Amino acid sequence: MLSCGEPSGELYAGALTREIRKLNPKAEVFGLAGGHVASAGGCVTVDYAGLAATGLTEVLSVLPRTWVAYRRLVTAARSSRPDVFVAVDFPEVNFRLGKEMAALGIPVVYYIGPQVWAWRARRLQTMKRFVNRALVIFPFEERLYRKAGIPVRFVGHPLLDLATPMQGRDTFRREHCLDLTAPTVAILPGSRPNELRLILPDLVDAAVRIAKRIPAVQFVVARAPNLDDALFEPLVELGRNTTRPTCLVESQTDSVLVASDVVLTASGTATIQTAIHERPMVVVYRLSPLTYWLGRRFVKVDAFGMVNLVAGEKIVPEFLQEGFTPTVVAAATARFIEDSQYHAETREKLRAVNQSLGGLGASERAAKEVLEVAYGGEC
Numbered sequence: 001m002l003s004c005g006e007p008s009g010e011l012y013a014g015a016l017t018r019e020i021r022k023l024n025p026k027a028e029v030f031g032l033a034g035g036h037v038a039s040a041g042g043c044v045t046v047d048y049a050g051l052a053a054t055g056l057t058e059v060l061s062v063l064p065r066t067w068v069a070y071r072r073l074v075t076a077a078r079s080s081r082p083d084v085f086v087a088v089d090f091p092e093v094n095f096r097l098g099k100e101m102a103a104l105g106i107p108v109v110y111y112i113g114p115q116v117w118a119w120r121a122r123r124l125q126t127m128k129r130f131v132n133r134a135l136v137i138f139p140f141e142e143r144l145y146r147k148a149g150i151p152v153r154f155v156g157h158p159l160l161d162l163a164t165p166m167q168g169r170d171t172f173r174r175e176h177c178l179d180l181t182a183p184t185v186a187i188l189p190g191s192r193p194n195e196l197r198l199i200l201p202d203l204v205d206a207a208v209r210i211a212k213r214i215p216a217v218q219f220v221v222a223r224a225p226n227l228d229d230a231l232f233e234p235l236v237e238l239g240r241n242t243t244r245p246t247c248l249v250e251s252q253t254d255s256v257l258v259a260s261d262v263v264l265t266a267s268g269t270a271t272i273q274t275a276i277h278e279r280p281m282v283v284v285y286r287l288s289p290l291t292y293w294l295g296r297r298f299v300k301v302d303a304f305g306m307v308n309l310v311a312g313e314k315i316v317p318e319f320l321q322e323g324f325t326p327t328v329v330a331a332a333t334a335r336f337i338e339d340s341q342y343h344a345e346t347r348e349k350l351r352a353v354n355q356s357l358g359g360l361g362a363s364e365r366a367a368k369e370v371l372e373v374a375y376g377g378e379c
Contacts, residue, residue, distance in 0.1 A: 001029075001030055001076070001077055001084075001101075001106075002017070002031040002085070002086040002087075003032040003073060003085070003086070003090065003093065003097055004031075004032060004033060004037075004048060004088035004089065004090055005032060005048050005051045005089070005093055005094075006048070006051070006089070007224055008089075008191070010033055010048055011162060012088060012111070012158045013033055013036065013037050013042075013086075014035075014036025014039065015158050015162055015363040016086070016111065016363050016367055017029045017037050017040035018040035019363045021040065022364075023364075023367055024371060029042035030043035030076070031043075031044075031045050031076075031086075032045065032047075032048050032069060032073055032093075034048050034049060045072065045073065046069045046072050049226055050065055051066055051093075066093055070093055070097065073097060074097070077106065081106070082106055084107050084108075084109055084370060084374035085097070085098065085106050085108050085109070087108065087109070087110045088111050088112055089111075089112040089114070091123070095127075098110065098127075099129070099130045101130070102129070107132040107373050108130055109132060109133050109135060109369065110131045110134045111134075111370075112135070112137055113134055113141070113145070124148035125148065127148075128148055128149055133151045133152070133153065133369060134150050134151065134152040134153070135153050135155050135366050135369055135370075136153070137154075137156060137158065137357075137362065138154075138157070138310060138357075139356055139357075139358070140310075154358065155369065156358020156361065156365065157357040157362055158362045158363045158366070159272055159276055159357075160276060160354075160357055160358070160359065160360055160362060161360055161363055163273055164254060165255040165257070166252055166255050167252075167255045167258075172252075172256075172258065172259040176247045177247070178218055178244075178247060178259065182216050182218050182244065183218070184217070184218050184219070184220060184259060184260045184261050185207065185210065185218070185220075185261070185333060185337075186219075186222060186256050186259070186265075187200075187219060187222070188222045188265040188266060188270045189203055189266055190224070190266035190270075191224035191268075193228065193231060195266055196227065196231040198286040198287070199266050199285070200231070200234050202284075202286075202329070203326075203329070204234040204235060204237055204238045205237075205326035206264065206326040206327075207219055208237065208238060209326055210330045210333050210337075211241060212241075213334050214334060215243055217242075217244075218242075218244040218246075219242065219246045220247040220256050220259060221247065221248045221256075222253040223248055223250040224251075224253075225250060253270070253273060254277070257273065257274055257277040258277055260279055261279070261280075261336070261337065261343075262279065262280050262281065262333055262336040262337060264329065264333060265282070266285055267283050267284065267285040267305050267318065268285075271306045272306050272310070272357070278347045278350045278351050279347075279350070280316060280336045280343055280346040280347060280350070281307070282329055282332045282333050283304075283307070283308070283316060283317070283318035284319050284320070284329060285319075285321075286320070286324055307350070307353055310353050310357070311349060311352070315350065315353070316346060316350075
C-alpha cells in the first residue's frame, strides 16, 4: 500500500510501482495515488487530486477531503493487510497514516521524507517511532536520518530517470511555432492552484519587462495537469505585450526545459528538474502573508530553492515573498540572456548538482528496499 498526495510524489510513486512489479510481477500495489500509479499497474483506492496545498493556512481548505481520504485508506489497510506501507512525502497525512499502519503491525517505508533539514527537525523523532526504513533522495539527508537513529538508505533522485523530453529542442520549437534561434524563457509557475494564484501574475509582469528589454525573447509556459484554465488568465496580458506568441504546453515540462535558455520557476521539485537539464534559472516563491508569518520563525536554512540547498551555495538567484518582485526577477533573467559567460558558469555549477544526485536507477533501488522490508529483510 502506498500514499502520495501531490503531483511530483505521485510521479515518483508511479515509477516505484513500475519497478516493484518488474521485480515481482505478482505484487499488488494500491492506495492514495493517481494516473502514474494506475498506468504502472497499481490500483487507485483514493485519487489524490485536490488534496495538494502548500502553507499552513492553505492546508485548512482541503482538510475535509483529506479526512475522508484518510479514513478510506485506513479501512482499506485493515481489510487487506498489506505487507508494507510506503509513504511518499506528504507528511500532513502520511505521518498519521504511518502511525496507524505501525499500530496494525504493518512495516512502514518512508520514501522522500519531509524537509526536516529546513524546518521542524523534531519530526525525525516522531518518524523514529513508526518508520522501519527511510529512503532519501538527497545525499545530505542520509546523515541526518542516521544520526536520529532511523534506518536509512540514499537511493538517489528518481527524476534522473524520469526527466526525459518527449521532443528535442528544435523539434519542440518547430511544432510549437517558436523561433529556432530566439532567446527562450520557460515559465514553470507551480503545480498547485494556490501557487499559481500567488505566483503567476508577477511572473507574467516580469516577463513583460523582459520583453521590453529584449524584444526578440519568446516565452513557453509549462502547465501541470488537472489545473483550471482560469488560473492561466494572466497569460493574456503577456500576449498583449510581446512581439512573439506565448506558448502554453501541458504535461511536457522536460521538453519545455530542453527548448529553453533560461527558466523562471516556482521553488520545489521543478528546480531539480531544471538542474537535471542544466538550465540556468531564477527561483521564486510566495505564500499567503499569514502562512509566511507563522512559518518563517521555524525555517533554519539560508536558501529555499532546492537546487541551492543541494549545491550548498546560491548558484542561482532566488526571491521569496516581498523580495519576489517583477523588477528584480526581470533583471536576474535578463542577465542570463545577455551575459553568456554568466550563463555558462551557472550551467557548469548545475552540472555538478546533477552529478551529486545518485545516478540513474533510483526507482529500482527504492523498489528493492521496499520489497526487502515487505519480505522481512534486515537493514
